[in-house]
Every structure is written in C-alpha cells, then in structure tokens.
Amino acid sequence: MLVVMDAGARPEQIEAVVRHIEKMGLKAHPIPGANRTAIGITGAQRTADPEVLENFPGVKEVIRVSHGYKLVSREAKPDDTIVSVGGVDVGGRGIVVIGGPCAVESLDQTRTIAQGIKRAGGQLLRGGAYKPRTSPYSFQGLGERGLEILARVREEFDLPIITEAIDEGSLKLVVQYADCIQIGARNMQNFALLKAAGRTRTPVLLKRGMSATLEELLLSAEYVMSEGNYAVILCERGVRTFADHTRNTLDLSIVPAIKRTSHLPVLVDPSHGTGKRNKVLPMSRAAIAVGCDGVLIEVHHKPEEALSDGPQAILPEDFAQLVRECDAIGQVVGRTLQPALAAS
Amino acid sequence: MLVVMDAGARPEQIEAVVRHIEKMGLKAHPIPGANRTAIGITGAQRTADPEVLENFPGVKEVIRVSHGYKLVSREAKPDDTIVSVGGVDVGGRGIVVIGGPCAVESLDQTRTIAQGIKRAGGQLLRGGAYKPRTSPYSFQGLGERGLEILARVREEFDLPIITEAIDEGSLKLVVQYADCIQIGARNMQNFALLKAAGRTRTPVLLKRGMSATLEELLLSAEYVMSEGNYAVILCERGVRTFADHTRNTLDLSIVPAIKRTSHLPVLVDPSHGTGKRNKVLPMSRAAIAVGCDGVLIEVHHKPEEALSDGPQAILPEDFAQLVRECDAIGQVVGRTLQPALAAS
C-alpha cells in the first residue's frame, strides 16, 4: 500500500496517518517529495483494510500494491505446472486441441463429433451435460445422462473428457465421470463451487469471468489451490466490452501476462471468445502464436440443428484443418502437438 | 429475428434462407429493399437457433429482436409489483433506505449499527453472514452465527433483515432467519442458486452482475420467478468499466430503463457502486432523484476497523443525514419515505 498525501497536507495530518498505520500493526515509511509526501506501508495485513486511510484528512489517494495470491504465483513456484488430464499433459512444451459440442445432445451426436475430433488429432473431448443458460427457457443440458454418454464415448475413442459443473450437486457427479471439471465464466467467482472443486483431486479448467481482471482470475484459482487441488488450468474466453463485431472481445494479451505472473497452464476458447464461426480458425492460430498451451473449440456436425451455440460451432472437417494450422503455428513458436492417447 | 442479406445476395441464396427458416417451423417474411433484402422471422423458436443463419452464403448479419423474458415484463403485468419484506413495502409510492454493515462481525457491532439505522428512520437492516470475497484469505463471514445475531437484532429493533446467500447450503439457513435473500452480483448468473431461491417463498433481492446487460438481469429474475417466487427486487450496484475514479461505475440510467420494461421494484447500492465513502451521499440523492424505490447503504460505526469494505462504509450520523436528504429528494419526485415498523 502507498498512501499519497495532498500537496497541502499538514504535518499533523501526515502524523495521524502514520499513527493509524502503526495502530494496525503495520510499518509506515514516509517518503517526503518536492510537492507532497507519500507513505509506504509494509507488513502483513491482518483484518482491517488500510484503504480506509483514503478517508483521513489530507489524504489524496491510497494505492494498492501487493496482490493477494500466493500459490498460483510464479514467485512461489518458478517452473511451469503441467496438468495431466486423463493421461494427456496440458502445459509444458506440447499444445492441446480440445474439441466437442457445446452441449451433449445424444449418444449419436456425441459419437459422431468425437470421432471427428479423434481423427483430426484432437486429444481431449469437451461437451456440456449441465448448461448455464441466460434464459430459464433454453435447453439446460441432459444432466447425468449426458455424463454417461460422455463416459461411453471416452471408452470408445480414448478421449479424456472435460465437462462443466454448475453447482455442488452436479460437481459430485462430474467428478465421478469426467477427467477434468470445467468451471464456467459465470461461476468464476462462485466461491462455494471453487472451494468444492478444490476439495476434489480432479483437474479444474477455470474460465475467466466476463469482466474479470488478471488478479481476480488468479485469486479464483487460488481458491481452488488453497483447498489442496493444485491441478488448475486457466482459460481465456473473451471479455465484455463495447465492441459489437464479436460476442465477446478475446483478450489474447492475457496469455503472456499469465505466463509472466503464474506457473499455471493457460488455454484459449475462441468459440465463446468470438461467438462467430468464421473467426474461430484465425483466432485459434493467433492463440497458439501468442503462446497459449492449447485451444478449446466447439464442434458440431450439424451446427444448424445444435441445441445451443450453433452459430459458433465449426464442422469436424474444419476442426481437422484447425488442428493442422495450430500444429504448424506451434512449430514456429517451438511447440508441438501433444500426442493423443493411443486407441486402447 | 431479422436476417439481413448482402447487397449482392443472389435470389437462390435468399431462397435457401427462407427454406431453412420454414424447416425450423418458423415463418419467413422477405422485405425487399432498394439495396438489399431483409427477412423477418416470426413464430415461437423451438430448439435450434435461427442465429446460425449468419453462416449461410449471402447473409450479412442476423439481428436478434425478441427477448426471452416473460414474467418480469411489464407487458405481462402492467402494474408495479410491491414486495413486502417483513412487513415493509418495497416498490409502490414509498421509498426505503436500507442500512447496515457489510459483514456482521459481532452482536455488539450489529446492535450499535442497527440502533443507528433505526433512529435515523431506516426501515430495513442489511448485513452479511456469508461474504463472497475475491481472495480466499479474506474474512468470509460468521456463517450461521451471523444469522443468529441478525435475528436477535431484528427482534430488538423491529428491523426486518436482508442477508446474502452464496450457495444452496447457506440459502437453506438464510431462509430460516431472514426476511429477504440477497443474491450478490457475482452470483447473478449462478442459475442453480437462482432456481433454489425461486423455490422458496422468501423475497429475493437480486443484484446486477458486474457486466450484465438489462436483458440478462431481467432473465436472471425470470429464473427466480419461473420457479414460482414472484417477490423479486432488482438492484443496481455499479458495472465494470475503464473508469478508475470509482471502484465501479454506477449506472443510474438502468432505473428508468427497468421501470419501462418491468414491473419489479428496483433499488440502488451506491456503497458498492462507487466504493468510496465520499460518493455515497451524493449518489444516493441521485438514485432517489432518478426514480428508484430505495437505496442500500453500508454503515459502520468504526469503518477503520471494519473486517470488510471499510473504505466505503459511512458513519451512523452520516446515514441519518442521508435518510433526510433522500426523503427531501423523494418528495420532489412524488415519493415519501416508507414508514418503519413500530417498535413492538
């Protein structure tokens, strides 16, 4: 924390701030400048928040310096974390291309799409059994039947599965069936769910909230890790801005920012990140070029009949091209496609 | 929905779009213009989403027209809804001023603050027993003990209580103790929690998410109502923008926008909406002036010792002034302070 005093702050005002800092059990470091005094604060914050000092007379502003995350930080663990999802490594030198339908609709649909994913070289299958939908009248997913379908398709194609949990009830089931729990953007600050996922030992794919800062995303990962689950994968999926040519604005610059701050692997979801089928391929290439550890792609063999998010799903044949282009871009940046599991 | 064709779209492309609309069980209404053709779509959408048409050849864009909400809509219910919170009406001609600490910290703290609220003319008490905090290392609330404190203070001062539920577990307890369930901004799209709150018969105060549109807020209210709980109060609490002079940007224009679209009452929370103590009073006045049904204010008798959000809490004596000014502004716009419950 840094307390910046008004240019005209009187000595007794500065004194009062210093005294209050010390009363909080912290240490005050006054820095007299040409125009004004600033006061650095060090020590571990206990309960009360030094930001209240901004209401003291003579104080211009209080600037927060330290961050609350620890376990997610590269300072705490300099080496990259690699998370194994059902035997496929996420993070490290390899890259993964994950595909699948937005929602599991039927065994047939999921099998057809999974087959396309596997043939194309995709290593993991995504698909929602529990769908958080903006409207209560939209299709909400097949629930446990969807999980059963995913598990069956995994056996057939040796594709580990990632699927979303939306509450503690669905989490319990997801853990029984899936190789990786997805926590969606709308639940990034559903702290009860984060803690519950932290108490499992299943890897967690945590999506950035629609208006989450880097620090908030890292603190949400910290929630999971502070419960003992260190297998966390972050995912950029677009943020909300004024721009209207895409559904969200995919913020690729967060990838190098995460890599600088944290040791966790990071994926990019250009399907939700743009909401437009024709932007999925170019933004996937860009995501790999910027240095992420893989992409998460919505694939549907009949997008015009999809029960959710059809406008952003690509065809299996386009997914195959996407895998090829990600591989080629990856090689330029010193990465190679992670091998898929061998058919058992 | 409206499908806008490219200027150079060929007749067979227009034809293909029309055919697909009809295949979806909807009706197509081509509107030939000077430069391009548009095609209106009517009929009830079933499962598939007409927005996939934007991937058809010759289509420039697809514009969504209809909204998914029904029960929240003023079209469905022209008259203003009045929600009774423990005997105090929210909505209608009266206005309410709700105060209390961010977090319940102790019986003493809560009693002292509640006394200030009651003396000042506040009608309802707010206070968190379950706190959704950005960091796992911050104070997370007293839990059920906090609810017990609130209930005890309610008896003493005849102040019905509003307190937040953060998951299904806490919801069950909140319903036993409180007069109104608060669903916080971070949970506005926690659909499992919304449905669970909808299955209770306790009024729900639903806060706007940090980047929620008007439509999304209304659809979240629709989630609660579609489960049978019609006692929903909306609350603006600031949205996230680039502006950095306040913690959030309080969007007061949503108040008349909600009033035009929905029959539900709407409150404003200038404490979280600005995050700055010195802006709470002016923004409260503005909120009443714009036509909301009341304000939600964080009050603490020792803000510099508060366990959370001290920088934005005001003192009980400032709350008293705030009540007086809201009353005076209210009278200009034809509203009067709702009477507080008589001490029993």
Next chain:
Amino acid sequence: MLVVMDAGARPEQIEAVVRHIEKMGLKAHPIPGANRTAIGITGAQRTADPEVLENFPGVKEVIRVSHGYKLVSREAKPDDTIVSVGGVDVGGRGIVVIGGPCAVESLDQTRTIAQGIKRAGGQLLRGGAYKPRTSPYSFQGLGERGLEILARVREEFDLPIITEAIDEGSLKLVVQYADCIQIGARNMQNFALLKAAGRTRTPVLLKRGMSATLEELLLSAEYVMSEGNYAVILCERGVRTFADHTRNTLDLSIVPAIKRTSHLPVLVDPSHGTGKRNKVLPMSRAAIAVGCDGVLIEVHHKPEEALSDGPQAILPEDFAQLVRECDAIGQVVGRTLQPALAAS
C-alpha cells in the same frame, strides 16, 4: 512512481534500479518489506519516463502515483471557479439549465426553440452550427449561417450562446459569434484545437471523451488553461460501456470526483448521455442531485423532423417541466436556479 520488486529480486537488481533512478536525476527511496522491496521515486520527471524500469530484471511492476495536471487542480486553487458565459455565471451556488437544438437548422426553428427555453427559465442557448457526425453523408451543420442565426436569436431573447468548434477554422468564427466555445467529446484529445481554444479569451465548455478517465479530462482542460484561458467548464456526457439500454452510460459519479480534485465547474449532458428522450428528465434530476452546476439539454419543437439526434430531443414544454424539477431538486442540495438575463 513506485517500483515494486519481485519477491525473489536479488540485491544487485535492486541496486541497479536505484542507480538508474539516480541517473535520471531523481531520488530513490527503497522500502524493504517482509516479502519484497518497493522503491519510491521523488523529484521532478524530466524527459525520460521512469516507467521503463518495468523492463529491468527483478522488477514486478511500476505504479504511477503523481498526476500531470496543475492549474486545474484544487490543490493549486482551493476555491471554486465561476465562469461567466455572456453574463450568466456557471459554477458557484447557482445552477444553470441550458437548452437548444442539437443542430441549428433555420432561423424559424432556432427562434421557436429559443423562445421555449427563455420562457421556461433556461439561461443559456446551445445549438450546433458545425456538427461532428459519424457518417460523412449526415447533415454537417449550416456553418457560419448557423452562427449568424444564433447571434440574431441571442439578441432577440437575451440568451448567451454556446456552440461547438470542430477545427481551427470554425473556432475563429465561433469566437466571433458565441459566448462559449464547446469542444465535443470526439475532440477532447484534439490537442491542437485545445491549444487554439486556450489562446482565445472565450469560455470553453469541454466535454469528456467517450472513454476518457478523470485524469485525461483534467489534462485536456490543463491544455486550455496552460495557454492562458482559465475559463473552462467541464461536462460529463456519458461514456462507452457494454451496456446497451442507453446509447452511452452517464457516469454521474465523476461529478463529486471532479469537485474533489478540481476547482472547475462541471455540467452534465443527459441528452447525449442516454440518447433516449424518456431518460432525459430523470437523469437531469439525478445530475442536479449529485451536485453538478447545471445541465445541457437538447430541445426541439418537432423532434421527428430534426436533422440530427431527434430521438433524444425533448419538447419545449417538457423542458419547462425539467427546469422546474431541477430547481426543486437544487433547493434540496442548497442550490438555486441562476437568474436568466433580463430581456434588454
């Protein structure tokens, strides 16, 4: 500036940062903390920017503390500035209600509207002769003929006039005819125009840019003042966000933020700030309630025939009601309507 070092920064890295700060002619103040060291910087920045330190090894981030503005600051001038616009005071205890058409279209139109403004108690007339329009094919204003019309109407109704200059050519003419030069949101960082306006001695109404921070707005005012023109009025007119229920999001919290930081008067424009006729009256009341020095309102007697921005213009009779309500709200906050000039 504050340089925050990595937790694991080595002593020689800290040393290198300190040396570079001193090489820049500045003073370094190391603050060793429990986990990491921070280094405060004081002294007047010359040419090079200490922010480059964030590229030094062992540096976590560089935090900017000081602000670049001086003349606009309340630290420099504690008392409120009052700007006289053709004899009408803006700032101080009075409030002003300014009305007029978006664009001057004809003498008849301007006379009719001006008459309505005057009768209603409005003190100043606004109207554009030069219109910055998003499309080159939209009506661009009448140019100097528009200024002549404004001047003629001013004589008839004793209404000083505010009108926009969009470049140095139009500025020269505006200065000859108008009582106040408006610089629009799109030109808030047109520094050449700001400097040119600063070289005149005509008051300047400076609108906040669509994505301008408080600091940027103040620095743009500083551009005008640093050229010797101290008669600057600031104006909030809405910022751009994801919210789509209004054209822009009117950020009323900037009013108390400006009042705390600067001595300059500040107006609010709810017409552009919302873009919706039905929100102009409630947001005007809110603007006065929050403590601004007046509002700027688009008025048209036949909005459905207006050559620009008809959807947000209100009728003269609605303007009369708006003046009455602003007056009533103003009295609650200790302000009174500024008297209009007596008819000569």
Next chain:
Amino acid sequence: MLVVMDAGARPEQIEAVVRHIEKMGLKAHPIPGANRTAIGITGAQRTADPEVLENFPGVKEVIRVSHGYKLVSREAKPDDTIVSVGGVDVGGRGIVVIGGPCAVESLDQTRTIAQGIKRAGGQLLRGGAYKPRTSPYSFQGLGERGLEILARVREEFDLPIITEAIDEGSLKLVVQYADCIQIGARNMQNFALLKAAGRTRTPVLLKRGMSATLEELLLSAEYVMSEGNYAVILCERGVRTFADHTRNTLDLSIVPAIKRTSHLPVLVDPSHGTGKRNKVLPMSRAAIAVGCDGVLIEVHHKPEEALSDGPQAILPEDFAQLVRECDAIGQVVGRTLQPALAAS
C-alpha cells in the same frame, strides 16, 4: 430499420407508425407475429431519423439495420485494395513489418534506429514529428525539423516513411515530406482532419479510436475516401476496457471482421496495443496469424532514454527477431514478407 411494437400495441398505434414512416418518404412493411408486430422500413433515409419512432406510443424499440458506409465496403469493391506506400505494397499477399521510434528525437537517434529496421528486413519507417500527448507538459515532438530528419534518413536507407499529422497545419507539412499520413487514435473522429487528408493524394494510415466500433472506424475511413483519396490503410491499436494487465486491450478479432466487411488493408500496432515491451513480440506473431497485412512496431536503441513511450519500445535486435518470426508465421498462413526497397 425495424420498429418492434409492444405486445399490447393497439392497431391504431401500429397505424400511426406506418403513416409516419410513409410521411418520411419511406416504405413500411408490417410483419405481424404471434406476440407482437414488427415493422420493417426500406428506402433511402433523407434527413429525419426513423429512430424517433421509438418515442411513439406502443413502440418497444427501434433497431438500426443498415450501415452508413459505402466506398469502404467489400460489397462496393469485392477485391482487396493494395496501397503503395513509397513503392512498398500494403495489402495483398505480402506482409509488412514497420518499425521506428515513437518520436523523432534527433538525426543520430533516427539514423541508428532506421539502420536497425533496414538490416532486419523492415520495409517502412515510422516516427512521430508531431506527438499528441495526454499532458501539455510532455514532449510534443520536433515538428518540421523532425520531418526533415525523417526525409534525410529515408534517402539514406530507402525506407519510405509514415508519420502522424495532428491538425491541418501539420498535415500540410507531412504531405510534403512523408509517404504516408498517420491519423492517430485520438483523431479518428476529427472529421475536419479526415476530410483534409481525403483531399490529399498521399496514403492514409487510420488508427482505430480507443472506443470505436467497427462501424465507426469504417465510417471514418469513408470520410477520407468520400473526398477522393482511396489509399486508406486501417490499423488496430487496442481499445479501452476494464482490463489492467496491458495499457489497452488489443482486439485482434477485428482483423477478420474488417476483412469480411471491407476491402481495405489492415495493420496491427502491438506496441500501443499493449504498452508493454514484453508483450510486443507474442502479440505481433498473433497479429500475423490472425491474418493482418502487417505490424507497426516501436523500436528504440536506448528505450530507457526515449522521450516518449520508452516502456513499450523494443530494441533493434529484438525487432530483427520479430521480423523473422512474423515471416515464419506468415508462411503458415500463405503470406510472405513484402520485399524491402533495394538500396538505391
């Protein structure tokens, strides 16, 4: 335009809207639906704006469908435009890598940097002689002396030059010295400057404004083209959002969106787009991967002494690596580096 009526709109209200549309010289197409009626509008809008209809009784909302741009549109010109900047093609199959200092500071500085650009394979030199700076107290550029330096360095290294014009005065000089006029983000809606640039026959590099939509960017290009100058290059340079890990949020998805809508070439500026040296290289790779026609990079041989934007400038040796990586990525997407001009 599409007018959406309330569900309960009465027949005479629908009739009144239809009549007003026809009175405006436009054609109304009522589309009766199950719940509500919509009314399509066709015909060329004249002066009045049909959006005023949203204030008519029974109208729910008015949705804008058509766009105002013509000349920039791919509908008007299906083939990609290639703009020759001093003999170097921008657009088409090649890609360009443009480098140079933020500001021209001296002949020595500019020569040293230009030499690095040329050796690395950069085809064009950028550098500002007129700098739009947020603060009036920051270095504002060398003015015409800076242009002379640029011209001299061009002769020496055969590097055509791009430099910014900030007003009509500087534009006149820029046109005499430079191969391409840059219009900066802050001037994207300085329509007077756009028109003046449109009256020259020098290519224009138009940067996206900090909160400009795709449509606004295209309409600003339309301003230039409507004056007869068709040599326009667009440039994404980051937009303003809540995200704070970079100075701006680089919106790469606008590249495929522009390519779909317009025939104009588009560049990306990752230096301003991120404001962070360590993100320039990864975001440059991503920009090429997404399909842009080149990148614009700030280069300085002594960034810690740069008079502006030092924190985001990269070293000449890093620029050389950047060129190599852009070339490699370009080949994956079927593009090759544009050849630089041969030394004369």
